[in-house]
Amino acid sequence: MDTYDIFKKLSRGAKFPKKTNTVQVQAKQENPFEVKIETKPVKFANSQTQQDNSITLLNGLSTEKRGKKRKIVDVEQKKKNLEQEQINHYRNVNNITVVGRHVPEPCKSFNDFNVDEDIIENLKTCGFEEPTPIQKQAVPLMLEGRQILACAPTGSGKTAAFLVPIIDALKGPQRQGFRALILCPTRELAKQTQRECGRLSEGRGFRVHIISKIKKALTQYNPNGSQKYDILVTTPNRLCYLLKQDPPGISLRNVEWLIIDEADKLFESGVRGFREQLNDILKACDNQKRKIAMFSATYTPVVAKWCVHNMKGLVRITIGHRNAATDSVEQELLFVGNEQGKLLAFRDLVRKGLSPPVLIFVQSKERAQQLFNELIYDGINVDAIHSDRTQLQRDNTVRSFREGRIWVLICTELMARGVDFKGVNLVINYDFPPSAISYVHRIGRAGRAGRKGKAITFFTSDDTTNLRSIAHILKESGCEVPPYMLAIKKLPKSKRKKVQAGAPKREEIITKPLYDRLKGGKREKFREINNRLKEKRKHLNKNKPKKKISSSTKEDLSESE
Numbered sequence: 001m002d003t004y005d006i007f008k009k010l011s012r013g014a015k016f017p018k019k020t021n022t023v024q025v026q027a028k029q030e031n032p033f034e035v036k037i038e039t040k041p042v043k044f045a046n047s048q049t050q051q052d053n054s055i056t057l058l059n060g061l062s063t064e065k066r067g068k069k070r071k072i073v074d075v076e077q078k079k080k081n082l083e084q085e086q087i088n089h090y091r092n093v094n095n096i097t098v099v100g101r102h103v104p105e106p107c108k109s110f111n112d113f114n115v116d117e118d119i120i121e122n123l124k125t126c127g128f129e130e131p132t133p134i135q136k137q138a139v140p141l142m143l144e145g146r147q148i149l150a151c152a153p154t155g156s157g158k159t160a161a162f163l164v165p166i167i168d169a170l171k172g173p174q175r176q177g178f179r180a181l182i183l184c185p186t187r188e189l190a191k192q193t194q195r196e197c198g199r200l201s202e203g204r205g206f207r208v209h210i211i212s213k214i215k216k217a218l219t220q221y222n223p224n225g226s227q228k229y230d231i232l233v234t235t236p237n238r239l240c241y242l243l244k245q246d247p248p249g250i251s252l253r254n255v256e257w258l259i260i261d262e263a264d265k266l267f268e269s270g271v272r273g274f275r276e277q278l279n280d281i282l283k284a285c286d287n288q289k290r291k292i293a294m295f296s297a298t299y300t301p302v303v304a305k306w307c308v309h310n311m312k313g314l315v316r317i318t319i320g321h322r323n324a325a326t327d328s329v330e331q332e333l334l335f336v337g338n339e340q341g342k343l344l345a346f347r348d349l350v351r352k353g354l355s356p357p358v359l360i361f362v363q364s365k366e367r368a369q370q371l372f373n374e375l376i377y378d379g380i381n382v383d384a385i386h387s388d389r390t391q392l393q394r395d396n397t398v399r400s401f402r403e404g405r406i407w408v409l410i411c412t413e414l415m416a417r418g419v420d421f422k423g424v425n426l427v428i429n430y431d432f433p434p435s436a437i438s439y440v441h442r443i444g445r446a447g448r449a450g451r452k453g454k455a456i457t458f459f460t461s462d463d464t465t466n467l468r469s470i471a472h473i474l475k476e477s478g479c480e481v482p483p484y485m486l487a488i489k490k491l492p493k494s495k496r497k498k499v500q501a502g503a504p505k506r507e508e509i510i511t512k513p514l515y516d517r518l519k520g521g522k523r524e525k526f527r528e529i530n531n532r533l534k535e536k537r538k539h540l541n542k543n544k545p546k547k548k549i550s551s552s553t554k555e556d557l558s559e560s561e
């Protein structure tokens with residue numbers, strides 16, 4: 001007798017009700033994440049069968065009842081899990097990482113933005129077809145009034161990501177004074193943001209302002225005068241000047257949204273940073289409804305720490321890898337030997353053919369002027385922009401470059417962040433960037449909004465201290481890097497800060513014969529050596545046997561001359 005026979009004998013007369021499978025979850029085979037959930041009506045067994053099935057416990061509870069309830073709960077949970085999996089998959093595909101509670105799902109299209117139709121129309125008028133990853137996640141969060149810290153690559157549409165929710169939240173002009181404040185590190189970037197705000201809020205009649213002349217601003221923005229304005233875009237310095245007047249020259253009491261663009265730059269302390277000003281501005285925005293959103297292409301722990309401690313319900317969004325270069329830019333590191341080598345390398349690039357517009361970064365305004373003086377005589381359509389030029393000159397230069405009247409623009413760190421020149425094909429780091437973060441922003445002026453671009457970084461032996469970190473960025477972007485660069489020893493933190501604070505001293509940018517570049521005793525020595533060489537050459541020529549030159553050689557010589 002086998003097991004089956006034993007079972008048959010023992011269970012003779014016993015009834016086993018047919019198993020009713022009440023709920024089915026079907027998953028499509030082709031795509032494991034596209035899950036179709038089909039819920040069939042749940043059939044409850046009649047009381048008789050229920051009695052047959054259940055074991056009555058001492059306290060009167062039936063295990064069968066609990067089992068079915070659990071089944072329903074399980075199904076709902078499964079449904080939720082599957083939906084969450086789909087959202088996670090969509091985030092993965094778009095390289096979106098979020099940290100925070102109850103984060104709404106990313107929007108797939110502009111129509112998913114829960115905003116008024118006119119804003120969507122304006123987005124489409126700008127030529128945007130679908131939201132970029134940062135827009136997909138930041139917009140729904142800000143529309144819910146959540147405070148965010150967003151980190152997304154250069155040229156990935158962060159500006160529209162914060163402008164859309166602001167425009168939607170402010171509805172229309174209300175004559176209540178500034179209700180949104182956008183802080184940018186440079187005036188060029190502030191102007192650009194003001195322009196984009198105008199485009200995206202077209203038809204709403206907002207007054208979007210930028211502080212230009214301080215004297216005029218003192219009368220313009222006083223608590224009575226500023227009523228007609230809605231949005232203020234500015235740099236911290238000018239705003240702080242107005243705030244420090246007695247009585248303050250501007251009121252920020254009604255600010256509901258405070259946007260800090262290029263957050264890591266504005267959080268930098270020290271001479272070049274804005275940390276102190278930022279504290280004063282935060283104090284002045286004392287509206288209870290005030291919310292903060294921070295955006296940048298690069299992330300620093302200082303900013304993250306501040307946000308965690310000061311922003312309630314914070315959500316952190318990261319697109320791609322933190323502090324990575326945009327993947328639309330092809331990167332190259334070029335050893336040029338010395339300062340003279342840089343000029344030769346640039347002229348070589350011109351000889352081979354440059355395709356404008358081109359941006360060239362140097363480390364100081366003096367060097368920007370020196371390089372300009374050199375290139376202007378090479379017949380290149382060039383201009384320079386730096387802080388020593390007047391505001392009018394700066395504005396004109398930027399306009400000319402945008403309109404294609406200038407092909408090569410020499411600039412300092414001033415233009416490294418945020419500025420959006422359409423179609424920059426090539427960025428040349430003539431002087432090595434002071435940090436990996438600066439490198440990411442500088443090269444991010446090319447390859448914006450999905451276009452391709454190139455970045456060439458010149459380096460000499462003076463630049464080895466920062467070479468390692470920048471070589472790593474290239475490697476992470478998939479560019480080829482010689483192994484020795486990656487093997488350079490990391491500097492201790494204290495030394496790294498020193499290097500970043502002061503750029504190396506460099507020889508003047510000038511094409512002069514070597515003699516002109518030497519000073520004092522070195523000049524005399526050079527003359528001596530030169531004279532000795534001349535004598536030697538004369539002597540050699542005298543003793544050379546005279547050759548007959550054939551007529552064909554004569555022709556060759558005259559051609560090469």
Ligand SMILES: Nc1ncnc2c1ncn2[C@@H]1O[C@H](COP(=O)(O)OP(=O)(O)OP(=O)(O)O)[C@@H](O)[C@H]1O
Pocket residue numbers: 127128129130131132135152153154155156157158159160296297417418419420444448449
């Ligand atoms: N959804 C979109 N589709 C296509 N282009 C877009 C979209 N959103 C923004 N852009 C365009 O992309 C370009 C870069 O956008 P933006 O200046 O906002 O970049 P960013 O992320 O702020 O860069 P950076 O970090 O350098 O400041 C702009 O020309 C902008 O008009």
